[in-house]
Amino acid sequence: MAALSLYLLLSWVFLLSLFRTRFAEVLCHEDESSDLMEFKRRINTTDGGQCINSKVHSWSLNGSGDCCSWDGVECDEVTGRVIALDLSSSCLLGNMSPNTTLLRLVHLESLNLAFNSFNFSPIPYGFSNLSKLQYLNLSSSDFSGEIPHDISHLSELISLDLSNNWGEPLHLPNMGNFIHNLTGLKKLDLSYVNLSSPLPPILANFSSLTFLGLSYCGLNGEFPVSIFQLPNLEVLHVAGNSNLSGFFPKPHWGSPLKYLYLYSTNFTGEIPTSIGNLSLLNELDTSNCYFSGSLPSSMGNLSHLTMLNLYRNNLQGQIPVSFANLTQLSRLWLSSNNLSGDTLEGVVNLTKLTILDISDNRLSGGLPSSFENLKQLEILNLSVNDLHGDIPSTLWNLKNLKNLLLGSLNLNGIIDANDLFKLKNLTALQLSHNNISFAKTFINDTSSKLVNLLLKSCNLTEFPQFIGYLSELVVLELAHNKIRGTIPRWMWNNSRESLYLVDLSDNLLTNFENNQTNLPLPNLRYLDISSNLLETILPVPPHLVEVYNISNNFLFGEIPTSICEVSSLSMLDLSNNALNGKIPPCLGSIGHLTLLNLARNKFHGMIPHVYPNRCTLKMIDLKENQLSGIVPRSLGNCRMLEYLNLGDNQINDTFSFWLSKLAYLKVIVLQSNNFHGPIEGHLGQLNFTSLHILDLSNNSFNGKLPSKLLQSCHAMKVINGQDELAYMSIFQLTTSPLLSDIGLERTYAMTLMNKGTERKYEKISTILMAIDLSHNKFEGFIPELIGDLKSLHMLNLSHNFLTGSIPPSLANLTMLESLDLSLNNFVGEIPQQLANLTFLEVFNVSHNQLWGPIPRGTQFDTFGSSSFVMNEGLCGSPLPNKCTNGDNASPPPSSFKVDGEEESPFDLDWKIMLAGAGVGFLVGVVLGNLIIDEKSRWFLHFSRRMAKGWNR
Numbered sequence: 014m015a016a017l018s019l020y021l022l023l024s025w026v027f028l029l030s031l032f033r034t035r036f037a038e039v040l041c042h043e044d045e046s047s048d049l050m051e052f053k054r055r056i057n058t059t060d061g062g063q064c065i066n067s068k069v070h071s072w073s074l075n076g077s078g079d080c081c082s083w084d085g086v087e088c089d090e091v092t093g094r095v096i097a098l099d100l101s102s103s104c105l106l107g108n109m110s111p112n113t114t115l116l117r118l119v120h121l122e123s124l125n126l127a128f129n130s131f132n133f134s135p136i137p138y139g140f141s142n143l144s145k146l147q148y149l150n151l152s153s154s155d156f157s158g159e160i161p162h163d164i165s166h167l168s169e170l171i172s173l174d175l176s177n178n179w180g181e182p183l184h185l186p187n188m189g190n191f192i193h194n195l196t197g198l199k200k201l202d203l204s205y206v207n208l209s210s211p212l213p214p215i216l217a218n219f220s221s222l223t224f225l226g227l228s229y230c231g232l233n234g235e236f237p238v239s240i241f242q243l244p245n246l247e248v249l250h251v252a253g254n255s256n257l258s259g260f261f262p263k264p265h266w267g268s269p270l271k272y273l274y275l276y277s278t279n280f281t282g283e284i285p286t287s288i289g290n291l292s293l294l295n296e297l298d299t300s301n302c303y304f305s306g307s308l309p310s311s312m313g314n315l316s317h318l319t320m321l322n323l324y325r326n327n328l329q330g331q332i333p334v335s336f337a338n339l340t341q342l343s344r345l346w347l348s349s350n351n352l353s354g355d356t357l358e359g360v361v362n363l364t365k366l367t368i369l370d371i372s373d374n375r376l377s378g379g380l381p382s383s384f385e386n387l388k389q390l391e392i393l394n395l396s397v398n399d400l401h402g403d404i405p406s407t408l409w410n411l412k413n414l415k416n417l418l419l420g421s422l423n424l425n426g427i428i429d430a431n432d433l434f435k436l437k438n439l440t441a442l443q444l445s446h447n448n449i450s451f452a453k454t455f456i457n458d459t460s461s462k463l464v465n466l467l468l469k470s471c472n473l474t475e476f477p478q479f480i481g482y483l484s485e486l487v488v489l490e491l492a493h494n495k496i497r498g499t500i501p502r503w504m505w506n507n508s509r510e511s512l513y514l515v516d517l518s519d520n521l522l523t524n525f526e527n528n529q530t531n532l533p534l535p536n537l538r539y540l541d542i543s544s545n546l547l548e549t550i551l552p553v554p555p556h557l558v559e560v561y562n563i564s565n566n567f568l569f570g571e572i573p574t575s576i577c578e579v580s581s582l583s584m585l586d587l588s589n590n591a592l593n594g595k596i597p598p599c600l601g602s603i604g605h606l607t608l609l610n611l612a613r614n615k616f617h618g619m620i621p622h623v624y625p626n627r628c629t630l631k632m633i634d635l636k637e638n639q640l641s642g643i644v645p646r647s648l649g650n651c652r653m654l655e656y657l658n659l660g661d662n663q664i665n666d667t668f669s670f671w672l673s674k675l676a677y678l679k680v681i682v683l684q685s686n687n688f689h690g691p692i693e694g695h696l697g698q699l700n701f702t703s704l705h706i707l708d709l710s711n712n713s714f715n716g717k718l719p720s721k722l723l724q725s726c727h728a729m730k731v732i733n734g735q736d737e738l739a740y741m742s743i744f745q746l747t748t749s750p751l752l753s754d755i756g757l758e759r760t761y762a763m764t765l766m767n768k769g770t771e772r773k774y775e776k777i778s779t780i781l782m783a784i785d786l787s788h789n790k791f792e793g794f795i796p797e798l799i800g801d802l803k804s805l806h807m808l809n810l811s812h813n814f815l816t817g818s819i820p821p822s823l824a825n826l827t828m829l830e831s832l833d834l835s836l837n838n839f840v841g842e843i844p845q846q847l848a849n850l851t852f853l854e855v856f857n858v859s860h861n862q863l864w865g866p867i868p869r870g871t872q873f874d875t876f877g878s879s880s881f882v883m884n885e886g887l888c889g890s891p892l893p894n895k896c897t898n899g900d901n902a903s904p905p906p907s908s909f910k911v912d913g914e915e916e917s918p919f920d921l922d923w924k925i926m927l928a929g930a931g932v933g934f935l936v937g938v939v940l941g942n943l944i945i946d947e948k949s950r951w952f953l954h955f956s957r958r959m960a961k962g963w964n965r
């Protein structure tokens with residue numbers, strides 16, 4: 014028996030070796046090796062760089078010339094035909110030829126060209142030649158154009174990957190048609206292919222699919238819920254399709270899903286209990302969607318879950334206690350929802366967590382000391398919740414922490430810097446908006462990797478001593494504290510080379526140590542010391558600074574010309590100080606300046622010229638100085654200008670018609686100067702297309718109302734959707750990488766004077782439109798076309814010499830909140846149609862020669878008599894004199910001539926009858942005077958970014 018077995022075994026081994034010899038002798042076919050060589054000849058490879066291993070380098074006809082032995086080539090052992098070609102990550106660089114010889118390798122079953130760069134050339138037509146193809150991978154290889162339809166004839170295909178060809182994406186006009194015959198697919202990845210269509214319902218028949226990747230495809234419509242029933246689907250990736258709506262299946266999921274990515278889609282509805290049945294789920298990312306309701310406690314059954322991201326949905330309720338069973342979880346984001354409750358204790362069992370982000374919710378209670386169980390934790394973000402109490406000392410035992418983000422909580426306590434220094438990997442510490450201080454202790458260990466230190470609004474009264482020991486600090490945020498006195502030099506002891514951003518604004522700082530105003534920070538890009546009590550000459554910032562704000566202090570003296578050597582300056586705000594002298598002419602030549610704010614100082618002399626081709630200014634605010642002369646015509650070089658405020662100076666000039674060529678100009682304020690002369694009658698074309706706010710009040714302009722100018726204000730003619738969150742701003746992406754990541758926004762602020770009370774707008778909504786031409790010498794009629802400026806919110810024409818009647822077309826300005834026509838010579842009646850202006854809060858026609866009944870109804874019933882006094886013959890409520898019919902009800906408008914030219918006898922009666930009754934009391938109503946306030950603020954999105962998933 015044993016002998017027989019041995020014999021059989023030996024003969025088997027012999028046969029096997031025989032075969033092997035035979036196979037080794039099968040060389041590749043000459044036509045195929047020359048096709049491959051031709052491909053190699055016509056493509057380049059990147060040399061050097063990261064690319065060290067192009068497989069085609071081994072290809073050569075010298076030696077054996079057997080293509081079956083070349084890198085990336087696999088032949089059939091029997092026929093010697095090339096059946097697989099894997100040139101992935103082969104450093105190929107160059108156009109793919111439309112008649113590439115690769116398409117002659119008709120025995121190919123597998124072709125992989127992923128991770129190369131084919132220069133955004135199209136995928137060649139002719140894949141249908143390769144009728145045996147089962148695997149085709151052209152992902153991440155810089156193809157562009159339309160996917161050739163003949164790929165859809167490859168009915169043997171099991172895996173098709175055309176994903177990640179971004180830059181100039183591939184597109185596929187009819188996906189349904191394309192996949193129609195590819196029903197054998199197990200893997201389909203078209204991520205980043207431009208589909209711009211709904212998902213074809215036929216996908217639900219693809220029962221072999223295990224992997225479906227359609228992220229960032231511009232999908233729209235409804236996601237077919239049947240896809241969640243595909244019996245083999247393990248990976249579903251449809252993220253980044255913001256117009257793709259969908260919901261989770263309630264009753265059951267048929268698919269054995271392991272990875273489910275739906276982030277940044279329009280999925281809505283609740284997370285159903287049935288999600289707990291996805292027992293194989295490893296990763297679930299539905300961040301940035303619209304899921305609502307509460308988290309089902311069945312999620313605790315997802316025992317394989319390692320990553321769960323529900324960031325930014327509308328989830329509410331408590332974090333279920335069952336989450337304690339998600340013991341494999343290593344990354345958890347629940348941030349930016351409406352979660353509430355006091356359930357942090359349940360989280361603390363998840364000992365594998367490296368990231369825990371539950372910021373921006375309404376979680377309450379204190380920080381549990383058992384947090385120390387989370388030994389692996391690298392990122393802890395609890396910012397913006399209703400948490401309160403003390404910082405538990407056990408927190409400092411989390412030795413792996415890199416980011417500790419506890420901003421905007423109600424924490425209090427005294428922190429010992431030695432505890433901070435225990436966290437050797439800590440790079441970001443966010444404690445803004447808490448009530449903390451730092452113990453004055455001897456600091457023994459001073460090595461720290463801290464890069465970002467955010468201590469805004471912490472109630473600090475002095476500079477924390479440990480800052481001087483940090484040696485890698487990049488961002489130092491200390492704004493809005495109560496730090497008083499001197500800015501010390503020891504703070505920069507160790508981080509002088511690394512500091513990029515320093516914000517000391519809104520404190521009680523009075524001066525610099527030893528009056529040394531030059532900060533020794535050679536790499537600083539952003540410096541904000543605004544809103545302090547600094548009483549010194551203007552400190553010139555370090556020479557790489559891009560953003561410099563030292564507004565709202567008590568600076569005195571002149572601007573040193575050396576400030577112009579800070580050539581990277583992009584935003585310069587010196588407003589609200591006591592600086593004097595002339596504005597140095599060199600300021601007009603700083604290369605990248607986008608914002609120049611010198612408002613509320615004591616500058617005199619001329620406004621400097623701005624050099625052609627160099628002006629990048631978007632905002633110029635020089636208001637409330639003593640500037641004189643004319644407006645330099647060179648400001649017309651500032652083609653990006655959006656905001657120009659020269660109000661409250663002594664400028665003596667005619668209207669700056671040349672502003673009309675600045676296409677982005679949104680705000681022009683020339684109020685309270687000595688501008689003079691007519692505006693209407695200008696011969697050239699006027700183009701104030703983008704204008705939102707025009708304030709020419711308190712000057713000596715004369716002639717007719719500038720109807721040609723008003724007619725060109727196209728932005729005022731369109732009523733835009735009420736987007737409360739949009740504010741007029743300069744959005745600035747600076748050149749330095751860090752600051753551009755932060756993103757700086759400067760919003761315009763404004764004060765409107767209404768009835769002697771100021772109404773401050775910290776930000777100006779982009780929809781606010783206003784015109785103030787008051788206190789000038791304009792004469793003539795209000796043009797009928799005023800009714801085209803439909804989106805106006807404020808119109809002030811008071812204190813002029815305007816005549817004629819009030820045009821009924823004013824009733825078209827349906828957004829109007831404030832209308833002042835007082836102190837003119839208007840005649841006729843108040844058009845009854847104005848009663849339809851439902852937003853009108855302020856109305857004044859006093860001191861004219863109007864007559865007739867005051868309109869009734871809606872807003873008109875709320876105006877006091879001061880709105881109407883000192884007219885020839887207005888009657889009815891709120892004035893004491895009644896109209897003839899004995900009650901205040903208006904006669905139907907049709908019986909009136911609003912023109913004021915021909916008066917009906919009826920009108921005349923009114924006039925005569927009321928002529929003697931017009932003695933009223935004068936209540937001064939000052940309305941209008943649009944004042945653009947310099948109290949603008951810097952908006953630093955930084956702390957918000959820190960609060961929300963810094964590392965995402």
Ligand SMILES: *[C@@H]1O[C@H](CO)[C@@H](O)[C@H](O)[C@H]1NC(C)=O
Binds near residue numbers: 056057107108
């Ligand atoms: C390869 O590089 C050369 C030299 O840069 C260039 O002329 C040629 O067009 C490139 N070939 C391809 C296929 O892109």
Ligand SMILES: *[C@@H]1O[C@H](CO)[C@@H](O)[C@H](O)[C@H]1NC(C)=O
Binds near residue numbers: 112114
């Ligand atoms: C490919 O087509 C070009 C013209 O389009 C032609 O010059 C070239 O010879 C063709 N190459 C092959 C290998 O057929």
Ligand SMILES: *[C@@H]1O[C@H](CO)[C@@H](O)[C@H](O)[C@H]1NC(C)=O
Binds near residue numbers: 165190191193194
């Ligand atoms: C699918 O294959 C059949 C048979 O080969 C063919 O007639 C039909 O046109 C194909 N459909 C599509 C959409 O390509």
Ligand SMILES: *[C@@H]1O[C@H](CO)[C@@H](O)[C@H](O)[C@H]1NC(C)=O
Binds near residue numbers: 255256258259279281
């Ligand atoms: C998002 O989904 C909601 C509810 O299904 C729908 O009303 C809305 O139109 C969708 N939005 C987009 C952009 O598809």
Ligand SMILES: *[C@@H]1O[C@H](CO)[C@@H](O)[C@H](O)[C@H]1NC(C)=O
Binds near residue numbers: 313334335336337338
């Ligand atoms: C956690 O899992 C265990 C064992 O499967 C189970 O007994 C327990 O009820 C679960 N806990 C919660 C809170 O769901």
